[in-house]
Amino acid sequence: MAKTDEGRRRFIVSMAQNVAIATVGSLLWSAYVDEAKAAPLVLRPPGARKEDEFISLCIKCGLCVEACPYDTLMLAKPGDHKPLGTPYFIPREVPCYMCDDIPCVPPCPTGALDIDSVSEVKDGERIFDITKMRMGVAIVDIKNCIAYWGIQCDACYRACPLLDKAIYMEYRQNERTGKHAKLLPVVDPDYCTGCGLCEHACVTEIAAIKVLPRDVALGKVGKHYVKGWEKSDEARLHGSQGIETTVTPRSQKSPVDSLNEGIDFE
Amino acid sequence: MSRIWKKYRYLILRRLTQLTILALYLAGNYLGWKVLQGNLSSSVLFGTIPLADPYALLQIFATGAMVAADAIIGALIIALFYGIVGGRAFCSWVCPVNMVTDGANYLRRKFNLDKYERKWWASRNIRYWVMGLSFILSFLLGTAAFEMVSPVSITHRGIIFGMGFGWAMIVAIFLFDLFILKNGWCGHICPLGGFYSLLGRFNLVRVEHNQPNCTLCMRCKEVCPEKEVLFMVGKKSMQVKMGECTLCGRCVEVCDDDALYFRLRDFLDKGARDVS
Ligand code: SF4
Ligand code: SF4
Ligand code: SF4
Ligand code: SF4
Ligand code: SF4
Numbered sequence: 001m002a003k004t005d006e007g008r009r010r011f012i013v014s015m016a017q018n019v020a021i022a023t024v025g026s027l028l029w030s031a032y033v034d035e036a037k038a039a040p041l042v043l044r045p046p047g048a049r050k051e052d053e054f055i056s057l058c059i060k061c062g063l064c065v066e067a068c069p070y071d072t073l074m075l076a077k078p079g080d081h082k083p084l085g086t087p088y089f090i091p092r093e094v095p096c097y098m099c100d101d102i103p104c105v106p107p108c109p110t111g112a113l114d115i116d117s118v119s120e121v122k123d124g125e126r127i128f129d130i131t132k133m134r135m136g137v138a139i140v141d142i143k144n145c146i147a148y149w150g151i152q153c154d155a156c157y158r159a160c161p162l163l164d165k166a167i168y169m170e171y172r173q174n175e176r177t178g179k180h181a182k183l184l185p186v187v188d189p190d191y192c193t194g195c196g197l198c199e200h201a202c203v204t205e206i207a208a209i210k211v212l213p214r215d216v217a218l219g220k221v222g223k224h225y226v227k228g229w230e231k232s233d234e235a236r237l238h239g240s241q242g243i244e245t246t247v248t249p250r251s252q253k254s255p256v257d258s259l260n261e262g263i264d265f266e
Numbered sequence: 267m268s269r270i271w272k273k274y275r276y277l278i279l280r281r282l283t284q285l286t287i288l289a290l291y292l293a294g295n296y297l298g299w300k301v302l303q304g305n306l307s308s309s310v311l312f313g314t315i316p317l318a319d320p321y322a323l324l325q326i327f328a329t330g331a332m333v334a335a336d337a338i339i340g341a342l343i344i345a346l347f348y349g350i351v352g353g354r355a356f357c358s359w360v361c362p363v364n365m366v367t368d369g370a371n372y373l374r375r376k377f378n379l380d381k382y383e384r385k386w387w388a389s390r391n392i393r394y395w396v397m398g399l400s401f402i403l404s405f406l407l408g409t410a411a412f413e414m415v416s417p418v419s420i421t422h423r424g425i426i427f428g429m430g431f432g433w434a435m436i437v438a439i440f441l442f443d444l445f446i447l448k449n450g451w452c453g454h455i456c457p458l459g460g461f462y463s464l465l466g467r468f469n470l471v472r473v474e475h476n477q478p479n480c481t482l483c484m485r486c487k488e489v490c491p492e493k494e495v496l497f498m499v500g501k502k503s504m505q506v507k508m509g510e511c512t513l514c515g516r517c518v519e520v521c522d523d524d525a526l527y528f529r530l531r532d533f534l535d536k537g538a539r540d541v542s
Binding site: 022025026029030032033034036037052055056057059061062063065066074075077078079080083084107108109110111183253 | 281303304316326330337340395402403411420427429431432
């Protein structure tokens, strides 16, 4: 009897050991991966899907990197502090030159770069349109942009492939001198592709215009604001029930009555 | 010279294959050669044929992502190739980490470390657990979990696209295999090796043992990175059936008595003559 008991104990303890090793291992492993895959500030290649889809699809083959004629794209190395092996670019070093034929997207074997997001098939022929890509959006730092100081500069504006759409120059009076004009670069996120040619061209020591991932840089209004002056936006109100009022016991009387009665804290 | 060739022919051929493949990938990146582009995770052969690592693809499937056709076709081609030729031929003929772990193993034999070291026991099945875990973690974390830590990818990608701190991983594996556990990484932990071991059950190419020739010198077991697969040596004439065999051919070349050689798979199993 005692012998089988000993055997059983041995079995249970060794099972427990195995389970513990597996648990410790997978906790460490998943903790590392979960941290390592989170990189909100990384800029992805043209046509990349949303970051969470991208990070599950990209097989880290580097075919996009090899296809880029400008060596814009890089694969993250250990030590780059980006999700390991995934492609990214740093516009201040090498921006994306917005190739018309977008050589970097079609080689992607897994669809992490979505060819349909930057092209259309017309009569059986694929027509690329690089202006449809949205790798990020340029943001101007108006404290450090010398044009906002009143010094004449339009380097970013001239570098932009979508000049006058993605960046336009806004006229303003120079209030300091009273007699000069300022021409200020302003980015329109509806057109900006995030190529980073502006950031690359910026004349200041650290670029005063920077490309950031769109979901980091852009806000979101929410659906409860309606542009009443735009027909299409106004149309969202069709079929709505009008203004809904929340009714509580206190809101049944008029506010004046409520205030005059005072509040019963009992 | 011919003696060196006889003793090391497969080793030499394997190193040549490994280095040629690496060189072709490097030329693909730096010189734009269209023979092999990409890396071992996924590549393009001759500018047209897609290839992909089936294990990496399974992890991507586990995340629930919809994968484009190229990667699926590529993974099928690779799975078929290794499924037919021999699963772990990948390990001994292609994988760059193999050179690191073989190096550690060589030094181990040279300095007789086996004899003096403190022994750990570790199951060679850990790799299958790691493989199972990698699918679960891929599902939970939404990214191919082993691909985030894989020394195979880090090494191979590192050589082709820039190493960064990746060398630390290589050093770690080398030291682990040299001082901590014999055949530690490739023989116990690497789930990619485990995956190819499973594929290897369908091998066409096999190592065969001819028992009557065997003089029981046991040199084959000394060099074999997966010595369990040679359990029949000196006991029984049969083919090595276990998928863990890496088809490295080291046992074949160290055997002075012609008791081990490569053969095509014996489907009828008539090689298994019992001689006890
Ligand atoms: S569009 Fe051209 S420049 Fe930009 S990443 Fe692709 S290949 Fe490189
Ligand atoms: S080609 Fe696609 S899968 Fe390969 S590294 Fe680029 S994005 Fe990732
Ligand atoms: S990133 Fe700069 S250069 Fe590129 S489209 Fe946007 S504003 Fe223009
Ligand atoms: S290049 Fe830089 S400093 Fe010049 S206008 Fe553009 S953002 Fe301002
Ligand atoms: S076991 Fe893993 S690391 Fe070792 S050779 Fe095979 S694939 Fe490479």
